[in-house]
Each structure stands twice: as C-alpha cells, then as structure tokens.
Amino acid sequence: MLKKFFLKEKKDKPKQKIIVVSGLPRSGTSMMMKMLSEGGVSIVTDSEREADEDNPNGYFEIELSKKLREGVVGWIYDAPGKAVKVISYLLEFLPADLTYDIIFMDREIPEILASQKKMLERRNEVSTISDEEMTQQFQSHLKAVKYWVARQPNMRVLFVKYDQVVSDPAKLAASLVDFLEKPLNTEAMKAVPSQSLYRNRA
C-alpha cells in the first residue's frame, strides 16, 4: 500500500540533479552533508534522528530513504537541487528517471568498523560477525557498488577519501564546487571537518 501511495506521487521529470551523499555508515556521510549544508545546499532531512554522541552535528537523514528498496520513492521527486543521504547499499534503488550527482565517501574499513562498533554498543546492539568477515564483505560490496554507480547514465560520481577531507578541506571544497558546478560557500565548508570529528580511529 505504502509503495503504491508513494509511487503515485511521481511527478514530471525535474531538470535539476539531486545531490546524493553516499557510502557505508560511518564513512563520513553526515560530515559531508554538514559541509554541503554550510556551503549553501538545501538538505533533505526530516530531523527524525537527532544529534547524538555518534553524530554530534546531526544525521542529516530522511527516514524514507531507508525504504527505497521497498519502492518508497515519491519523496525524492521533491529533492532536485537538494542534497540527500542514501547509504551505498540502497543506491541501486534510486529511481532511474532522475539524475544524480553522487558524492561517495571512502574511508578505511578498519576505521569504519571501529566507529560502527562504538555505535552498535551505544545502541545496545550485539554483532556476531567478525571484523575479518565484515571487512571482506564490505570490500566486495563497495567494489560492486562503485563499479555499478560509475557506469549509470543518470549518475555522476565523485569518490571522496575521508582522511583527505579532514586533512585538506579547502581542496575538497574546491573540488565539490567543480563537481557540482555551482557556487558554494567554501569558507564555511572547510571549517566543518575539524580534527575533533575525526574520531573512532582504529
């Protein structure tokens, strides 16, 4: 029912692209959303998930993005020109009749796993999967997603290394201006990835 309802919401194909920030959870997607927000990009968020110790600046998410696989896509037809966070696992379920500029966050997997572990603990979740197993599975997932996403006619992708964001935010801000082909407040953007955010290193 829900799927049908949202599919009905489809509107005419918009001309502006949707900016999608993607990657594995804890790869720096929220930090990138914050940078874009500071740069002047409108963010698609319902603010349902509040800022916490894991993401002190907030999650910049919309809960509906978690339902993409179920065909809940109507909401994204209102997103052109704005930025939305979609984890890498769900990228392939974005509607094919829209166009996307995807900023794909890349972070060392041990750092991601360390950060995820802390987040799981705070959420009182227990993982039974070993780090070795998870590393291998994330690596093959990322390989498949990156290969696929770079070859979609309706998608352009910029791969961004997390540690480079932190070490040289000014350069990254400039490359985002190039990639998105729009003026952004780079001064405000480069202040976001402070070293304080570079936590949970393995």
Add this chain to the structure above:
Amino acid sequence: MRSVLIGFDSFDPNIYETLAAQGKMPNLSTLAGETGYSRLKVSAPPQTEVSWTSIATGADPGTHGIFDFVHRDPSSYLPYVSILPTKVSAVGEQFVPPYTAKTMFSEAADMGFPATALWWPALFPARLEVPISTIPGLGTPDVRGQLGVGTFATTDPQEKKDKTRVSLLTKLGEGKYSGFLEGPMTKTGKEIHPARLEFALDVLDDGQAVLRIGSTELPLKLGSWSSIFEVKFKLGLFFNVTAITQAILTQTRGKIGLYFLPLQIHPLHSTWHYGAPKSFLKETWNQAGPFLTLGWPQDTTALEEGCITDEQFIALCENIFESRKRVFYHQLSKFKEGVLAGIFDSLDRVQHMFLRGREDLAHGWYLKLDQFVGEARDKIETLGGKHRLLVMSDHGFSLYKHKVHLNRWLSENGYLKFKDGGSDISKVDWSQTSAYALGLNSIYLNVKGREGQGSLNPDQIEPMLAELKSKLMQLHSQDGEQAVSNVLMKHEAFSGTYVRLGPDLVVGYAPNFRASAETGLGKAPEPIIEANHDHWGADHCIDADAVPGVLFANRDVANIPEVSFRDIPFLMINKHLDQSHLKPPSEQGRQGQGNIEERLKGLGYL
C-alpha cells in the same frame, strides 16, 4: 551530444608515464589533470582489429565475433583473414562486413546524431544501411582485394623478394627504362591474369628521374616519396579500375630501383563500397587532399624486404600521419554535433619496426602525438560549447625477442600429429590430433562434430583445456624466461552470442614473447622457441593484462573504477551497448549480503 575520440593505435602507458614524468608530454598531461587519465583494460587478445572493434561495440569478441586476425573454417581447418570475409552471390564474390554488432557510431546515428568514423578498423566494406560517414581503416584491401603488397621495379635480373612483386625494368636507351605494374585480375579468352599497366622511367641524373604512367608525369627525387597519383587499369572494353599509389626512386647508381606502394582503392572510383556516403568521400578527398586507403598503408613489408630504407619508411609514416591530420581537422572544422572519431596508427608501425633498437625514434612519435593533441584541442575549443574529448589507445606495446612456434610445441607434446613429414595445417593426421593453433593467440581443440575430422569427445574437452593451460604456463625459453603469462579458456575470455565460434584457448604470451607469424598460418617450424632477429622487433599480441591501453578524457575517468573497453560507448554517447557487465550490486552474488543487512539494521540504516 558532441563527442570527439582521437585514437592512437598502440600508445603505451608505460612509455607515456615515463615521458610525462620527464615533462615531455605537456598537452596530454594537461588533459590528464588530476583525474582525466587512466590505464585502460583492453579485450583479449590485444590485437588491433579485435581491440578497436571491442571498443566500438563496448563488448568482447564473444559478442562481435572478431576473435583473432586469423579465423578458421572448422570443417576444412582452412585459415582466413577475419576482417576481410567474402560471400558468393549472384553477382560474384563480394566483401561483406566482418561483424554486425551495434557500434557507438550506429547507436549515435539511431539516436539521430551524425556520426563519423575515420580509419576505424573492420569497417570495410561500408554498411550502406547505416548512416555513418566512414573512411575505413585496418582491413581495407588493395585494389586486387588483398591485404596488399607493393612492386619493386629493378634492373637487377637476380632480384628476388619473398612477398613483394618484382618487376624487371627493360633498358630502352641511356637512362631510359620501361616496366609494368600488375593490377586487378582480368580475363582474356579463358585465361585469368593480372591487368598490366606499362610505365616509363627516365633517369635524368643520380638524383632525379621522371616517371610516366598513363597520362601522369611525375618528377621523382632519389629517396623521396612522390605525391599520391592515380593509375588506371583497363579490364575490358568498357571497364576500367582506377587505383592510387605512391612511388619512390630508391637507387640510380649501378642498378635502378623504383618502388611502388601497393595499388590502393581510389575512394571516388571504387568497385567496392569503400566508404560512405559518396558525397562525404568526395568532399573530403577534394577539400582535405588525397590520402592512402589501404588498411595497413605504412608499408612494413617493403621495409622488411629491403625495398625501402628505415628513413624512407619513417617518411612514409609521417606523410600518412599528416594526410590523416588534414582530413581529421577538416572534419573537425565542420563538426557541430554527434560523434567524430579518428584513428592514427603510424605509431603502431613505428614501434613494430623501431622500438627495439631505435627507442628514441619511437619515443619521438609520442611527442609528435602529444603536440597533435594540443593542436586538436585548440581547434575543438574554437568550436565553442561543451564537448567530450577522449584520447585513447587500443593496447600498449612490448618487445618481441622470442618467436614461439606454438604448433611445434603442440606437436612435440603429443597434441598435434603431422603426416608425410609435413609441418603445417594442410598435413595433419587429424585422427591423432587433439589441438591446433591458428592465428596469433588462438588454440582450437579438434572436437568431434565441430571440426571436420574431430577426434575429441565432449567429455575430453574440459580435461584437455586444463591440461593445455597448465602445460603452457610452464613453457620457458632456454634461458628460463616464462613464455606464457596467462591462458584463458573460452568461457573466461568471451561472453555473448558468438562464443561458440571463438578459439577454445586464448594464449597470453609474456612480454618479450609472441606467436610466430608461421603459427598464425598453422605452420610449425622448429624449434619451439626461436630468437627474433627480424626488423619487426616489438609487438602487442600477447597477454592483454601486460599491454593495457590509455584513456585520457576531459571528464573524470579516474572515478570510473576498472575502466575498460566496455566503457567507451558510455563515455562517448552516454549509453552502454552491452549491459552484461552492469548487473546491480544486489544481483552480483548474495554471499555476505545477509551480514551486511544485519549490520545496517543494527546501526539503524535499514
């Protein structure tokens, strides 16, 4: 859509990266920027006609059907040139397109855009049903319908050449000679023979001569190529064939030497569908000037057989490069939208002949091509507006120090049995033969029901492939160098409708090794591995992973992981022609997916 592709046949990434690091490739380095350059994965085998066809179709040989320079008829085992197939019809034997798969050019035309392909391999004869403007490249025959050999006219009655035609000059008087060229076949009574065209040569002094042929009078200077000129052969009362060629006076002291390039199709007077449309050919020929039309116009045979010198060969390569630049720039000046692609292949020929021994000369061509890219970019910029530009190669290059006589190896290892003391494919005891090699990278099994005299049952195929693969990987030269670095089984190398027609094994030779030319034709000279002392001292028909190509673009190619030949149509026309490699991640094997989902749910992301 406005997309330009400049193809540099055999432009090698190792050489480029070395020269770029020395600051010698300013234009390509600028295009590369930080993310506009990548090594390019090429299709196997990395042969020119296979590779450019894979690039045009975005698919491997299993989909387009060109697997090797040489294919075979399984019923008779007879080899034939894969890119020059013919079909007998009511009007006689006709050339037919070597493949029918969709290309980025035909797709662009289907999308309503103009498409122009210049010197792209395997596009002869023109596909008249598809509105693509073409000047074909590799695979275009000479005026006799063959791959083309030249004529060496000499006063030396002892002169003999392996492949080049020798025409004895007759002395008519002091400094005056006559000779003849042999053209297309004709019939007189019941006799079929080549049509002849007489010429006269007046040697004025040690450095100059005048050539008179038909209505043409050409001044010749010792050691310099003439301009392109027309020759007309009379094949009947009302039937003439006009060809083009170039001549070079190579010797005037002691004996006279005069070399003619292979007689080539005249684009405006061709009996076959050389290119298309005719108005395009006429306008190009008249506005941009004449150009050679043979698929392999840089006459490596003449150099190998001593008809011309190194410097004369290089001058020919330069002339060809300049004439192609003229045509390309002419088309560029008119380019408003669609797809424009041009292949420049003189570098390939120069590397074949000089990468071993005259490395600096070969490297000089990289600098020349870099300069061309700078000029072309300037011209593209003057057109205004947005455009896509790709500069790329079909494969890299390697030295060719050892010839591998693969049929000899098969024979000595008990897979191929010759009879009557024979040593080629025409003298094989097929009842005791399980495998044979034809082409430069292909091994076929002698399978019952497929080959004319097959010996292997279906249950023997897999073990035989595994055995051959394993043994080939152990093949070494006398000094212990590994000769083969990869062997791919048919299903590993190819996908698509035509896989069944392909070779059963694709042999990837290690750098420094290559199949001998004799292997390509099914011959088996001894020994298995022979030192290569030929002028042809470098090659690329080896392991595809050892000779990647290059890809430069004015868009971000570094953000395309594992960029390969499959991606070129997408980069040019934003459309994949073959989708087989583009399964969504969730359909690429489910292993581990459950664990990822569990993790994502735990983190609150699902």
